[in-house]
Amino acid sequence: MKQTGKKVLLLCFWLLLLFVMQQTQIMSNTLKLILQYIAIYSIMVLGINIINGYLGIFSLAHAGIMAIGGYTSSLISMYLLKAPFFFPINLLLGGIVGMIFGLIVALPSFTVKGDYLAIITLGFSLLVQSLLQNIDAVGASRGLRPIPKNTNIFWVGFTLLLAIILVKRFVNSKYGRSLLAIRNDPVAAELVSVDVKHAKLVAFGLSSFLIALSGGLICHLLSYTNPGAYGYSLIIEGLIMVYLGGVGSITGSILGATIWQILVETLRFIGMWRWILGAIILISLMIFKPTGLFGNKEFSLQWLRQIMRNRKEKRAIHDE
Amino acid sequence: MMNKRPLIQFDSVGMYFGGIKAVDDVSFSVDEGQIFGIIGPNGAGKTTIFNVLSGVYVPTKGVVYADSIPLNNLPPHKIIGTIVGRTFQNIRLFNDRTVLDNLKIAQYCKIHYGLKDVLLVTKKFKEEEERLEAEAMEVLQFLELSDKAHIIAGTLPYGAQRRVEIARALVSKPKVLLLDEPAAGMNSNEIDELNVFITKIKSDFNLTVLLVEHQMKLVMQVCDEILVLNFGKKLVIGKPEEIRNNRQVLEAYLGKAKMQEGR
Numbered sequence: 001m002k003q004t005g006k007k008v009l010l011l012c013f014w015l016l017l018l019f020v021m022q023q024t025q026i027m028s029n030t031l032k033l034i035l036q037y038i039a040i041y042s043i044m045v046l047g048i049n050i051i052n053g054y055l056g057i058f059s060l061a062h063a064g065i066m067a068i069g070g071y072t073s074s075l076i077s078m079y080l081l082k083a084p085f086f087f088p089i090n091l092l093l094g095g096i097v098g099m100i101f102g103l104i105v106a107l108p109s110f111t112v113k114g115d116y117l118a119i120i121t122l123g124f125s126l127l128v129q130s131l132l133q134n135i136d137a138v139g140a141s142r143g144l145r146p147i148p149k150n151t152n153i154f155w156v157g158f159t160l161l162l163a164i165i166l167v168k169r170f171v172n173s174k175y176g177r178s179l180l181a182i183r184n185d186p187v188a189a190e191l192v193s194v195d196v197k198h199a200k201l202v203a204f205g206l207s208s209f210l211i212a213l214s215g216g217l218i219c220h221l222l223s224y225t226n227p228g229a230y231g232y233s234l235i236i237e238g239l240i241m242v243y244l245g246g247v248g249s250i251t252g253s254i255l256g257a258t259i260w261q262i263l264v265e266t267l268r269f270i271g272m273w274r275w276i277l278g279a280i281i282l283i284s285l286m287i288f289k290p291t292g293l294f295g296n297k298e299f300s301l302q303w304l305r306q307i308m309r310n311r312k313e314k315r316a317i318h319d320e
Numbered sequence: 321m322m323n324k325r326p327l328i329q330f331d332s333v334g335m336y337f338g339g340i341k342a343v344d345d346v347s348f349s350v351d352e353g354q355i356f357g358i359i360g361p362n363g364a365g366k367t368t369i370f371n372v373l374s375g376v377y378v379p380t381k382g383v384v385y386a387d388s389i390p391l392n393n394l395p396p397h398k399i400i401g402t403i404v405g406r407t408f409q410n411i412r413l414f415n416d417r418t419v420l421d422n423l424k425i426a427q428y429c430k431i432h433y434g435l436k437d438v439l440l441v442t443k444k445f446k447e448e449e450e451r452l453e454a455e456a457m458e459v460l461q462f463l464e465l466s467d468k469a470h471i472i473a474g475t476l477p478y479g480a481q482r483r484v485e486i487a488r489a490l491v492s493k494p495k496v497l498l499l500d501e502p503a504a505g506m507n508s509n510e511i512d513e514l515n516v517f518i519t520k521i522k523s524d525f526n527l528t529v530l531l532v533e534h535q536m537k538l539v540m541q542v543c544d545e546i547l548v549l550n551f552g553k554k555l556v557i558g559k560p561e562e563i564r565n566n567r568q569v570l571e572a573y574l575g576k577a578k579m580q581e582g583r
Binding site for chain 1: 400416425431
């Protein structure tokens with residue numbers, strides 16, 4: 001009972017904080033923008049991490065799913081439900097359409113493995129991109145503009161919180177456990193009664209839902225979008241953030257998105273060289289710390305206490 | 321106590337891989353409460369029988385019945401857990417998970433909450449999670465593994481990993497337990513312990529046990545009935561003492577040695 005009270009209090013505090021940040025000029029607009037980027041990409045990375053981290057499937061479909069989510073919610077905001085208070089519904093619709101496509105992408109994963117699945121998912125992303133480039137009704141390569149600027153720090157923060165809660169609950173359920181089992185040994189997982197296909201479908205569904213949400217948020221933040229944004233560079237960026245933070249960790253996902261977005265913003269002056277840096281980071285991570293900075297650990301007070309205790313013990317031994 | 325109801329029935333089952341007949345026209349039935357041994361030289365099709373029984377392979381011909389239900393076309397996750405629990409020839413635990421997590425994963429088929437319950441943390445979700453943890457701990461306690469519940473499975477010694485695998489097979493309360501070479505790599509003392517252990521879990525969990533094994537000592541001591549396979553074909557089926565003195569069996573196992581003797 002006490003626990004739930006605490007949680008509700010924390011939730012109210014978070015919402016209040018977001019509201020204040022949005023309404024007042026407590027921070028500069030640039031800072032606000034960067035925070036929003038961090039939060040939006042965190043949502044995306046949480047989504048990617050379910051598949052590439054917990055389930056251990058190397059999927060590259062996130063660019064395509066993000067494009068679908070972004071385009072769907074943007075088109076609805078532009079032509080159907082224009083009023084700003086429909087924004088959450090539009091986002092949700094974008095998320096659901098993205099989820100449906102995610103479920104379709106999940107189908108080949110039942111039979112295809114490893115590199116071949118990576119190629120199929122890459123094909124999906126590129127297919128979506130070229131479709132958007134060639135359909136005049138959605139602006140072809142000019143893209144969509146102007147999309148109403150509905151995204152603000154309140155909605156971004158709210159969605160991020162929702163995403164964290166969803167993923168946390170998901171991971172600590174039978175689904176999360178079975179994903180880790182499938183990553184470990186798919187045959188053994190099936191032979192201890194895990195319904196592998198169902199678990200994969202649910203994982204792809206939730207993952208795509210989150211990725212599509214982040215797509216909707218980013219489109220309504222920038223107020224324009226074009227197919228060029230959902231190409232190789234987004235695929236690579238997504239991977240960098242996942243593998244930077246930690247494969248199979250919620251904290252790691254957010255940390256990865258934060259570090260990468262800050263790097264991108266602060267290193268604007270070196271221009272295209274950022275990509276060289278990104279590639280170098282990815283290569284060195286794979287060599288030195290293939291599970292990312294956080295690995296599959298989670299940040300918690302208990303974890304922090306453990307570290308402090310270990311350090312104290314070490315010092316005590318040293319003093320002796 | 322011993323009621324003679326066939327629980328597992330193989331009705332002229334054949335499993336062909338291209339031209340290779342891994343199992344060819346094998347029929348037998350296992351009664352409820354039996355410990356049923358399957359022996360035979362390497363490549364005789366013993367593990368294939370287990371794989372057919374747990375739904376990994378769909379037999380090329382014939383039908384397998386468990387509890388009078390035909391198993392053809394049922395996927396493994398529908399068979400495992402409710403009817404069958406199995407261990408593997410080479411241990412296949414989820415090595416980076418704890419022992420308790422390994423057992424919880426194997427309870428997948430016994431969990432009835434859906435995605436909605438997970439995302440809303442309903443009462444049903446909490447109750448079921450509590451229940452399955454309690455059940456897992458109970459099984460661990462039975463197998464004297466409760467002190468190892470929170471240890472990463474991959475770090476346990478070999479013997480303990482074998483027992484964790486059996487615990488994982490038992491946690492969903494199957495009717496039939498398939499043990500694939502449980503005595504592999506064990507010494508004579510350990511085999512004696514295993515003998516007692518198998519008999520104990522059989523009565524405690526009300527099981528029927530199918531046992532594939534090369535260690536004749538274990539098979540002869542523990543089994544009620546034994547099926548001998550050779551090159552995928554049924555050679556004989558009978559009580560241990562009948563098998564021990566059967567000429568065909570001796571030839572299948574020792575054929576080469578006899579030839580050398582004759583030379």
